[in-house]
Amino acid sequence: MILSGISKLDEHLNGGFSENKMVLISSVPGMNSRVFAYHLVQANPKLKVCYVVENAFPDQIRRDSSRYLFSETQFNKIAYIDAFSTALGLPSKEKYSAKDATSIDSIIESAEHAVDAEKADVLVIDSLSGMLGKNPSKLSKMIESLRKLSDKCSVVCLYTKWDASEYNDVKSRFDYVVEIKSVEERLLSRSYFKVVKAPGEFNSTAVPFRIGFDGVAVYVPKIIITGPFHAGKTTFIHKVSTKAVSVNRMGTTIALDHGYVEHSGFSVDLFGTPGQERFEFMLDILNKDAFGVVLIVDSTKPETFERAKRMLAHVSRYSLPYIIAANKQDLPSALKPEKVREIMETDAKVIGTVATTGEGCMEALKMLIDMIVEQETL
Amino acid sequence: MIKTGIAKLDEGMKGGLREKSNVLVIGPPGPEKVGIALKFIEQGLNDGDGSLYITTDVGPKEIEENSSLLAEHANKDLIFIDCYSWTLGEQPAGRKDIMVPGPSALNDLSIGIAQAMQKLFKPDKKLRVVMHSLSTLLLYNNPEVVYRFTQITGARLKSSNATTLFLIEEGMHDQKVVTTIKHLVDSVIEVKNENGKIMLRAPMNGVAQWIEVEVPL
Ligand SMILES: Nc1nc2c(ncn2[C@@H]2O[C@H](COP(=O)(O)OP(=O)(O)OP(=O)(O)O)[C@@H](O)[C@H]2O)c(=O)[nH]1
Numbered sequence: 001m002i003l004s005g006i007s008k009l010d011e012h013l014n015g016g017f018s019e020n021k022m023v024l025i026s027s028v029p030g031m032n033s034r035v036f037a038y039h040l041v042q043a044n045p046k047l048k049v050c051y052v053v054e055n056a057f058p059d060q061i062r063r064d065s066s067r068y069l070f071s072e073t074q075f076n077k078i079a080y081i082d083a084f085s086t087a088l089g090l091p092s093k094e095k096y097s098a099k100d101a102t103s104i105d106s107i108i109e110s111a112e113h114a115v116d117a118e119k120a121d122v123l124v125i126d127s128l129s130g131m132l133g134k135n136p137s138k139l140s141k142m143i144e145s146l147r148k149l150s151d152k153c154s155v156v157c158l159y160t161k162w163d164a165s166e167y168n169d170v171k172s173r174f175d176y177v178v179e180i181k182s183v184e185e186r187l188l189s190r191s192y193f194k195v196v197k198a199p200g201e202f203n204s205t206a207v208p209f210r211i212g213f214d215g216v217a218v219y220v221p222k223i224i225i226t227g228p229f230h231a232g233k234t235t236f237i238h239k240v241s242t243k244a245v246s247v248n249r250m251g252t253t254i255a256l257d258h259g260y261v262e263h264s265g266f267s268v269d270l271f272g273t274p275g276q277e278r279f280e281f282m283l284d285i286l287n288k289d290a291f292g293v294v295l296i297v298d299s300t301k302p303e304t305f306e307r308a309k310r311m312l313a314h315v316s317r318y319s320l321p322y323i324i325a326a327n328k329q330d331l332p333s334a335l336k337p338e339k340v341r342e343i344m345e346t347d348a349k350v351i352g353t354v355a356t357t358g359e360g361c362m363e364a365l366k367m368l369i370d371m372i373v374e375q376e377t378l
Numbered sequence: 379m380i381k382t383g384i385a386k387l388d389e390g391m392k393g394g395l396r397e398k399s400n401v402l403v404i405g406p407p408g409p410e411k412v413g414i415a416l417k418f419i420e421q422g423l424n425d426g427d428g429s430l431y432i433t434t435d436v437g438p439k440e441i442e443e444n445s446s447l448l449a450e451h452a453n454k455d456l457i458f459i460d461c462y463s464w465t466l467g468e469q470p471a472g473r474k475d476i477m478v479p480g481p482s483a484l485n486d487l488s489i490g491i492a493q494a495m496q497k498l499f500k501p502d503k504k505l506r507v508v509m510h511s512l513s514t515l516l517l518y519n520n521p522e523v524v525y526r527f528t529q530i531t532g533a534r535l536k537s538s539n540a541t542t543l544f545l546i547e548e549g550m551h552d553q554k555v556v557t558t559i560k561h562l563v564d565s566v567i568e569v570k571n572e573n574g575k576i577m578l579r580a581p582m583n584g585v586a587q588w589i590e591v592e593v594p595l
């Protein structure tokens with residue numbers, strides 16, 4: 001078994017990657033998939049790793065990996081295959097290098113040579129998309145060569161998804177596919193990974209992470225529960241949470257409701273906003289970790305919808321996914337969810353809830369989570 | 379509207395470029411395009427906008443040497459992404475720019491842009507970006523890849539409130555390549571140098587006739 005080195009990912013893979021497989025680590029443009037390769041190197045100290053780099057000097061990868069708190073000795077043992085220098089017309093300083101780094105065949109040839117000479121256990125290709133960029137028509141031939149190499153070692157390819165149709169083709173040729181995505185396309189904040197393909201059983205739940213000094217750090221995303229005064233936010237949070245408290249998190253400035261939910265492998269922190277004028281401020285602080293928003297309205301009080309609409313306008317500045325809970329559906333004067341939607345003039349999903357009994361609350365939350373992790377990025 | 383900082387051009391365009399648009403600045407090899415880019419960034423620094431300058435065939439230091447205003451604002455409301463210096467060897471001493479391994483490391487460049495945007499972005503703030511230049515990217519990458527890069531990056535930059543100038547050399551690429559890139563942007567500023575006179579036009583922005591302008595360099 002080859003460990004990915006990210007415990008949540010290993011867990012979702014049922015232990016790790018089986019040997020002699022083709023692994024694709026795919027990311028939307030602008031996300032760092034290299035650090036996933038670093039984790040793999042770090043987690044498998046006994047394995048010999050060959051690392052093909054076609055978009056930077058190997059020294060730059062050495063330097064890049066040393067920015068994180070990984071053990072240097074392991075990274076020093078990597079045999080780099082320099083597939084960059086000769087593309088710039090420069091001689092390579094590495095033991096292994098492609099004679100002509102502009103040619104896919106030449107790169108593959110040098111990789112084959114290195115894998116044999118080093119008796120490699122793992123071959124990393126950084127990156128497959130870069131290599132394909134040199135000549136997209138070579139995909140089949142290249143995969144065929146890599147497949148052959150996978151008899152000798154595991155082949156881990158980093159890939160940037162510039163083109164959706166190419167990606168679908170690429171993806172179908174791998175045994176394992178891990179996707180790295182971002183909830184918010186715009187600033188690429190709020191990233192998550194998920195396993196989308198594996199030979200055996202696997203868990204495809206999305207895992208939010210951040211890249212910090214120690215590499216990939218998995219965290220529990222926040223969902224903000226907000227809405228006008230007395231809409232039922234606190235009641236909602238206490239109803240859906242496994243545990244919930246009202247905390248005074250940051251001194252006296254903001255007090256908020258806090259809950260924690262675990263549902264089908266996905267855990268989220270719920271944060272309820274307090275007094276109405278604080279909402280904008282809260283969102284400005286919380287938005288970096290926030291994955292979505294539930295806006296709760298009191299369906300018996302259409303006069304508060306104006307305020308709710310302004311809150312939505314603020315949410316949309318951060319491109320956060322959101323849904324609306326039309327609460328207090330048990331009361332006779334409650335407007336139906338469709339009516340709430342109409343008055344709110346929104347395209348958002350509106351779901352009827354009764355926070356006091358919990359009716360519809362979990363469904364609302366689940367719906368939001370699905371929206372978050374399904375949201376397709378470019 | 380977002381001012382280019384070139385008074386006559388802004389006048390002709392009835393106030394400036396459309397905000398959150400991608401603009402191709404095309405002209406024969408020469409310093410005029412960079413002159414326009416510098417004006418554009420300087421205007422932004424004076425207006426309190428955030429700015430990002432991406433270099434691919436010179437270092438940020440050389441850019442700063444042409445504008446003390448840029449030098450003054452670097453690492454504050456101006457961020458440089460340097461795709462050039464590393465191809466020569468070391469990161470230049472004393473600089474804090476975002477470093478990209480080289481002009482073929484397009485994902486690293488995207489990571490750098492996202493990083494810069496996260497730093498500069500504020501919901502109500504205007505951002506200005508200069509991509510200097512697409513020509514270098516075209517030298518080191520397959521054109522198809524550069525199209526996709528331009529398209530995806532352009533769309534993202536727009537949605538983070540940025541107005542972007544993409545510089546490109548005229549006569550260096552296949553006409554087909556230039557035509558395709560023109561389709562990927564919202565408007566075009568054409569530049570030429572006629573016996574020392576710098577002339578501009580921006581047909582899609584209402585400046586159909588060549589106008590003479592003053593640009594540094
Ligand atoms: N009938 C009915 N009452 C509800 C429902 N949800 C909440 N309430 C009541 O509405 C009142 C306000 O509920 P809270 O949960 O405190 O509302 P809140 O949004 O946290 O209020 P603030 O924090 O003061 O803005 C309480 O008396 C709740 O019992 C519901 O679905 N039906």
Ligand SMILES: [Mg+2]
Pocket residue numbers: 233234235257272274
């Ligand atoms: Mg409350």
